[in-house]
Amino acid sequence: MQLKIDRSAGAEWAQLIERFDGNIYHSQEWVETWRSDYAEPLYFRGLDEQGRCIGIALANERHSSRPVIGRFLRRLDFETFPAVQANDPDLARTMMGRMVEFARAGGYRGLTLQSHYSAVPLSNLDHLGLVATQRIEFIVDLTRSEEERWKQLSTHHQRKIKKASKHGLVFEETSSVEAMQELRRLQIGSRDRRVERGEYFGLQAEAYYEQMGRRYFERNLGRLFLMRYEGRPVSAAFVSMYAGRALYVLGGSEPKGFELDAPALLFWKVLSRCVELGCREFNFGGVPASAQDPASVAHGLYRFKAGFGGRQAVRVSGIAENIQSGFSALAGTVKRLRLSA
Numbered sequence: 001m002q003l004k005i006d007r008s009a010g011a012e013w014a015q016l017i018e019r020f021d022g023n024i025y026h027s028q029e030w031v032e033t034w035r036s037d038y039a040e041p042l043y044f045r046g047l048d049e050q051g052r053c054i055g056i057a058l059a060n061e062r063h064s065s066r067p068v069i070g071r072f073l074r075r076l077d078f079e080t081f082p083a084v085q086a087n088d089p090d091l092a093r094t095m096m097g098r099m100v101e102f103a104r105a106g107g108y109r110g111l112t113l114q115s116h117y118s119a120v121p122l123s124n125l126d127h128l129g130l131v132a133t134q135r136i137e138f139i140v141d142l143t144r145s146e147e148e149r150w151k152q153l154s155t156h157h158q159r160k161i162k163k164a165s166k167h168g169l170v171f172e173e174t175s176s177v178e179a180m181q182e183l184r185r186l187q188i189g190s191r192d193r194r195v196e197r198g199e200y201f202g203l204q205a206e207a208y209y210e211q212m213g214r215r216y217f218e219r220n221l222g223r224l225f226l227m228r229y230e231g232r233p234v235s236a237a238f239v240s241m242y243a244g245r246a247l248y249v250l251g252g253s254e255p256k257g258f259e260l261d262a263p264a265l266l267f268w269k270v271l272s273r274c275v276e277l278g279c280r281e282f283n284f285g286g287v288p289a290s291a292q293d294p295a296s297v298a299h300g301l302y303r304f305k306a307g308f309g310g311r312q313a314v315r316v317s318g319i320a321e322n323i324q325s326g327f328s329a330l331a332g333t334v335k336r337l338r339l340s341a
Helices: 013-019 087-103 146-152 155-164 179-196 206-218 255-259 262-276 299-306 327-340
Strands: 002-006 039-047 053-063 074-078 110-113 131-141 171-173 222-229 230-241 245-253 281-288 310-320
Touching: 002 222, 013 053, 039 087, 053 087, 074 087, 087 110, 131 230, 131 299, 146 262, 155 206, 155 262, 171 262, 179 206, 179 222, 179 230, 206 222, 206 230, 222 255, 222 262, 230 262, 245 262, 255 262, 255 310, 262 281, 281 299
Parallel strands: 074 110, 245 281
Antiparallel strands: 002 039, 039 053, 053 074, 110 310, 131 281, 131 310, 171 222, 222 230, 230 245
């Protein structure tokens, strides 16, 4: 296999995504939610001996904003695996090997190879020499009837949803950039709760939420769903939508929301709304594979997502730092030149 790498997608990129069962993280629309002066896309095509495209991948090429040395501090981030012909795992392994070779030869500082929503069934990345971690994603089939989806719920979730329905909670769907700040406020509540349990929870600056919301909403790639109590949002979920697939991206709840079991009712209603919007499946996102262990600090999140009855898909992601030999010496030289200028 040979790689063809371009700065632009080309007219047929959308058709290639459809042909190879790609997802939102292969799309040009998604690129426009994060493109900046310091982050640009690279479009990868895997070609067979006849020059036919048999796989695609999309990378975020990022570099530091620091003057002079910043251009040397580059990395490649893939949010998902390549989408390849027939979802062939051997083909995907070969293409990922070429991608890692490209990163090493190209002088990149680091590489991340995520597996979000990948259709390729790979459970390890041993052949790539990356530090790998396993995750589990939870995918609900929305082509089933509401009655069937209800029966899939754990009895625990059924009780919570029934209880929450008695509290006068109001479900709301919005594409308001202002409402994204409510999401951030609610994420702070979730962060504090999870940090108390010993989990890590990163939180972006206010401007990030406004920019993210605006860019997703302008391209009809996402919706924000809220659950209000007495007019105040107490639980929220930001969901991306692309080609009939919905993916939970961000969410949060304040203590009152947890007290009222608002998160369970919120997602139950989100599932129904996604059906109305033409989605075939809903992905609750992932948790570390270790979260299956009742002793894990993330086990509560595992139980919550698993309680909606979706199939559990094992994913694996990889990361490599300082993959270019001699990079540290080069960076040090450039830094010294800058200081002596």
